[in-house]
Amino acid sequence: MRVRYVILIIASCSIFSMACDKNKTLFDEPFPCEDGMADGKYPCENVGMYAHIPLTEFDTERLNDIWGWTDRQTGKEYALVGLYNGVSFVDVSNPKTPVIVGSLPETSFSAKRLNLETADFEICEFGIGSTPEAKSLTEGSVWRDLKVYDDHLFIVSDAQSHGMQVFDLSALREFEGTPLTFSEDAIYTKISNAHNIVINEESGFAYAVGATNSVNEEFVNDCNEGGLHMIDISNPKAPVFAGCYRNTDAPRRRAGSAYIHDAQCVQYAGPDADYQGSEICFNAAERSVDIADVSDKSNPVHLGFAANPNVQYSHQGWLTEDQAYFIMNDELDELNLGRNTKTHVFDVRDLDNPEFVGSFDHITRTIDHNLYVKNGHTFLTNYTSGLRILENRDLSDAEFTQVGYFDTTPQNNVVDFQGTWSSYPYFESGIIIVSDIFGGLFILNPHLDE
Numbered sequence: 450m451r452v453r454y455v456i457l458i459i460a461s462c463s464i465f466s467m468a469c470d471k472n473k474t475l476f477d478e479p480f481p482c483e484d485g486m487a488d489g490k491y492p493c494e495n496v497g498m499y500a501h502i503p504l505t506e507f508d509t510e511r512l513n514d515i516w517g518w519t520d521r522q523t524g525k526e527y528a529l530v531g532l533y534n535g536v537s538f539v540d541v542s543n544p545k546t547p548v549i550v551g552s553l554p555e556t557s558f559s560a561k562r563l564n565l566e567t568a569d570f571e572i573c574e575f576g577i578g579s580t581p582e583a584k585s586l587t588e589g590s591v592w593r594d595l596k597v598y599d600d601h602l603f604i605v606s607d608a609q610s611h612g613m614q615v616f617d618l619s620a621l622r623e624f625e626g627t628p629l630t631f632s633e634d635a636i637y638t639k640i641s642n643a644h645n646i647v648i649n650e651e652s653g654f655a656y657a658v659g660a661t662n663s664v665n666e667e668f669v670n671d672c673n674e675g676g677l678h679m680i681d682i683s684n685p686k687a688p689v690f691a692g693c694y695r696n697t698d699a700p701r702r703r704a705g706s707a708y709i710h711d712a713q714c715v716q717y718a719g720p721d722a723d724y725q726g727s728e729i730c731f732n733a734a735e736r737s738v739d740i741a742d743v744s745d746k747s748n749p750v751h752l753g754f755a756a757n758p759n760v761q762y763s764h765q766g767w768l769t770e771d772q773a774y775f776i777m778n779d780e781l782d783e784l785n786l787g788r789n790t791k792t793h794v795f796d797v798r799d800l801d802n803p804e805f806v807g808s809f810d811h812i813t814r815t816i817d818h819n820l821y822v823k824n825g826h827t828f829l830t831n832y833t834s835g836l837r838i839l840e841n842r843d844l845s846d847a848e849f850t851q852v853g854y855f856d857t858t859p860q861n862n863v864v865d866f867q868g869t870w871s872s873y874p875y876f877e878s879g880i881i882i883v884s885d886i887f888g889g890l891f892i893l894n895p896h897l898d899e
Contacts, residue, residue: 478894479545487855495853495896496836499544499880503889506549509533514594514645514819515884517873518602518618527621528873528882529602530890531593536604538621538631544880544892550621551629553604555588556611556636594645596655601634601685603655605643613637613646613657615685637688640678649714652728653683654691654746658709675708677730679746692746694730699737699754702762709734711765714743719772720798724752729800731775733763738775738795740803755795755803761785766795767822773798774806774844776827778817783864789814790831792839794847807847811837815862819871826852826897828881830869833858836883838895855893857885 478497480488487493488501504512507530514531528539528547535554541547592607597618604614615635623629644659657678672678677694695707714730724742729752732739737756743749759782766777775795782788790811797803811817815834820827827839827849835856839849858868872883874895883891 482855482896490859491835492856492859493854494851496838496855496881497894497896498855499892499894500547501889501891502539502547502549504885504887506889507532507537508552509535509537510589511591511886512884512889513590513592513870513886515871515873515882515890516595516597516602517876517882518597518600519876520618520621521600522619523622525621526876526878526880527618528890528892529595529597530884531595531604531870533589533591533593536593536595536602536616538618539890540621540624541876541880541882541892544878544894547890547892548624549628550624551631553602553614553616553631553633555590555593555606555609556614556633592644594643596646596648598648598650598653598655598682599685601682603646603648603682603685605640605646605657605660607642607644607659610641610662611643612640613643613655613680613688615682615688617686635686635688637680639680639690640672643678644675645711647677647712647714647730648682649716649728651716652714653681654714654728654743655680655682655688656712656714656730656743658712658732661708674706677709677712677732677741677743677749679743679749681746692749694741694743694749694751696734696739696741696751696754698751699734699739700756701735701737706735709739710763713767715768715772717772717800719768719800721800724800731766731768731797733765733777735763736760737763738766738777738797738803740797740800742800753799753801753803755797755805757793757805759786760793764817765819766793767820767827768797769822769841769844770825775803776820776822776841776844778820778829780816780818783814783816787814790817790834792817792820792827792829792847792849794844796845806845809839809847809849811851813862814864815868816864816866818869821872821874823874828872828874830872830883832866833862833864833868835869835885836872836881836891836893838897840897852897853895855883855891857883857888857891 482493590608641662761781764780838853
């Protein structure tokens, strides 16, 4: 009996999770990082490459956001890749030979369908995208963001009248060798555009952020300023409007603005005893970190904010695993102030009185974008500098150590919005998937314990 038990454990590790050690896969990457280079062309440190799917394979103009999903029934891992014109699904279960399973086109929830073609309103004076290319009303989007809850994918777009798509990911099991074209299972129509979608998987609520055009008139006054548009997704195929959060007191780029660019919403289990068990959102709100208690969706409460006069644009951030610190990127300081990349740290142990701790200075001057935290490390996508991995050290003093990187854009390190968009480091296998706007999908293998 004991021998049989061991054999089953080994089989389970290899078939379903592909790795017993969550930090190491069972595959050796074909393109290891040797002498500071992978595949002879990508500068790197402690990060090798399994595979690369170029942009030309995705039938789109550019990539944007990325997320991941693991099929609990089959154990397969999938990259969910945001496209200019939809979403692509890539089976990365064998990271050396990824397979494009299919795609989901953007919605037909167009300006014409909403009778907005003659409407006179500003589509976007928020954030950093106000060009005609970025703000098309009819099709295509530079910004398409996506998250997963209960085996369903939720997708929003910021450059078009799109609503929120809902797609049942179990449909990916239908793949038999020929890429499929899927259709959404539902569309939530109480928003038009949104910059991002945030999901608290513990509570079953989604938060559309930067939603500046509410479709239904009854929600315009409360939900048309780009704050938190709250949606009950406990029944994924039937999303229900739940409420809105707006706060105009925290420092913004525009006086009186309630705009939130991105957020992380959690069931709070951090050090502030006053809010244990509450649902708390940590909002990157242009020039500040804004904290809100959203436990009561009909009456969300602003708790506190922290800012620093040198923060140019609070783009996005993530909590440490003990929920004591919020690590944030600043998307405009390199352009506006001509300084090196900075990663900011906020002490959020007292939710009513968060404090700016300080900044970690990178050796690059490239613009930073999304970041995520896992196992005491911060994974950053810094546009033309690629993926950067920091070990979290003494965060009370904003102390990090860079322990790895992989530059997907070796041809330049310009201070511009090109290169890596985002990464997803949460697969059990230990692989990291990275989306590069014009470079395609990279499947990477970090070596952080060597």
